[in-house]
Amino acid sequence: MIDIENINKSYGDLSVLEDVSMSINRGEIFGIIGHSGAGKSTLLRCINGLEPIGAGDIRIEGRSVRSMQGEEMRQLRKKLSMIFQNFNLLNLKTAYENVALPMEIWGYGKEETRTRVLELLRLVGLENKARNKPRALSGGEKQRVAIARALAMNPEVLLCDEATSALDPKTTKEILQLLDKINRELGITIVIVTHQMEVIKEVCHRVALMENGRVLAQGEVGELFLKPGSELKTLLAEDEWDHLPPGINIRIAFTREYTNESVITEMARELDTNFSIVWGKLEKFRSDVLGNLVLNIEPNDKNRIIEYLEKRGLSWEVLTDEL
Numbered sequence: 478m479i480d481i482e483n484i485n486k487s488y489g490d491l492s493v494l495e496d497v498s499m500s501i502n503r504g505e506i507f508g509i510i511g512h513s514g515a516g517k518s519t520l521l522r523c524i525n526g527l528e529p530i531g532a533g534d535i536r537i538e539g540r541s542v543r544s545m546q547g548e549e550m551r552q553l554r555k556k557l558s559m560i561f562q563n564f565n566l567l568n569l570k571t572a573y574e575n576v577a578l579p580m581e582i583w584g585y586g587k588e589e590t591r592t593r594v595l596e597l598l599r600l601v602g603l604e605n606k607a608r609n610k611p612r613a614l615s616g617g618e619k620q621r622v623a624i625a626r627a628l629a630m631n632p633e634v635l636l637c638d639e640a641t642s643a644l645d646p647k648t649t650k651e652i653l654q655l656l657d658k659i660n661r662e663l664g665i666t667i668v669i670v671t672h673q674m675e676v677i678k679e680v681c682h683r684v685a686l687m688e689n690g691r692v693l694a695q696g697e698v699g700e701l702f703l704k705p706g707s708e709l710k711t712l713l714a715e716d717e718w719d720h721l722p723p724g725i726n727i728r729i730a731f732t733r734e735y736t737n738e739s740v741i742t743e744m745a746r747e748l749d750t751n752f753s754i755v756w757g758k759l760e761k762f763r764s765d766v767l768g769n770l771v772l773n774i775e776p777n778d779k780n781r782i783i784e785y786l787e788k789r790g791l792s793w794e795v796l797t798d799e800l
């Protein structure tokens with residue numbers, strides 16, 4: 478649905494996006510993760526035409542954003558709605574009035590606006606707070622108002638720029654569940670820019686990892702996370718294997734097909750060998766549970782164990798190999 482093709486973007490001499498390509502499919506929740514300054518927000522603004530791009534192109538359903546002007550650009554912005562970290566609500570207006578604003582701007586009548594706004598406030602669970610102004614709303618409630626407002630014009634895509642970064646973990650989870658519901662029930666494609674791995678794990682189907690204006694990796698979230706040598710893993714969970722014992726430490730990734738199997742005990746029995754489990758973690762990705770296990774093994778067993786893991790189709794990597 479959104480095809481980003483080899484785009485570059487600079488502010489003066491500062492190159493912010495370099496040869497960035499990614500494809501976002503209709504109906505998915507796509508995450509863009511990276512440290513601060515990676516160029517994520519700039520990329521979002523390029524997608525909805527707020528920022529011009531240098532080289533390359535961005536196509537929305539085949540139409541080049543580059544070539545859009547006037548009415549077509551206005552229609553694009555209606556189709557691609559956006560929410561932000563700081564909510565961007567009008568402080569002097571009530572929750573109801575904030576949600577109604579886009580419909581007023583587009584010239585909808587009072588009755589139609591009222592029906593739609595009340596429906597949206599119900600969708601985001603705020604029907605009782607319609608008269609509250611932002612100062613009388615919690616952070617999570619403010620983001621709910623912003624989401625309702627973003628949905629007012631029936632967008633096809635919701636672009637979320639660090640939408641949960643100002644919220645505590647519990648509220649973050651609630652907002653992500655709301656986004657997931659909007660994706661499932663309304664079929665809206667959602668693009669989430671974040672620096673929080675938890676956000677990606679909780680709701681995203683696919684992810685692109687950005688660093689210094691470049692895409693380092695992209696793909697299905699669970700697969701990317703468990704892949705040996707994955708940039709996603711090393712960039713975002715780098716300190717987890719700091720205290721491994723000396724010797725050969727091998728990481729085994731359990732994809733969804735293996736999570737419930739007793740592969741490790743079977744391996745010990747079949748190879749008649751000993752090893753110690755030195756680190757382990759189960760990670761939840763949307764509804765999947767995927768696991769990582771680090772074994773400290775005897776040097777003599779290395780080849781046999783690797784052979785066994787290969788035979789079972791498990792993904793593995795040797796983390797340290799000091800004899």
Ligand SMILES: Nc1ncnc2c1ncn2[C@@H]1O[C@H](COP(=O)(O)OP(=O)(O)OP(=O)(O)O)[C@@H](O)[C@H]1O
Pocket residue numbers: 488491493511512513514515516517518519520639672
């Ligand atoms: N309007 C602008 N003019 C000049 N430089 C800019 C502008 N907007 C962003 N930048 C620079 O572009 C780089 C990427 O910024 P961007 O906001 O896209 O990164 P980000 O990954 O979203 O990080 P953050 O989460 O901190 O916003 C930064 O070095 C930033 O200073």
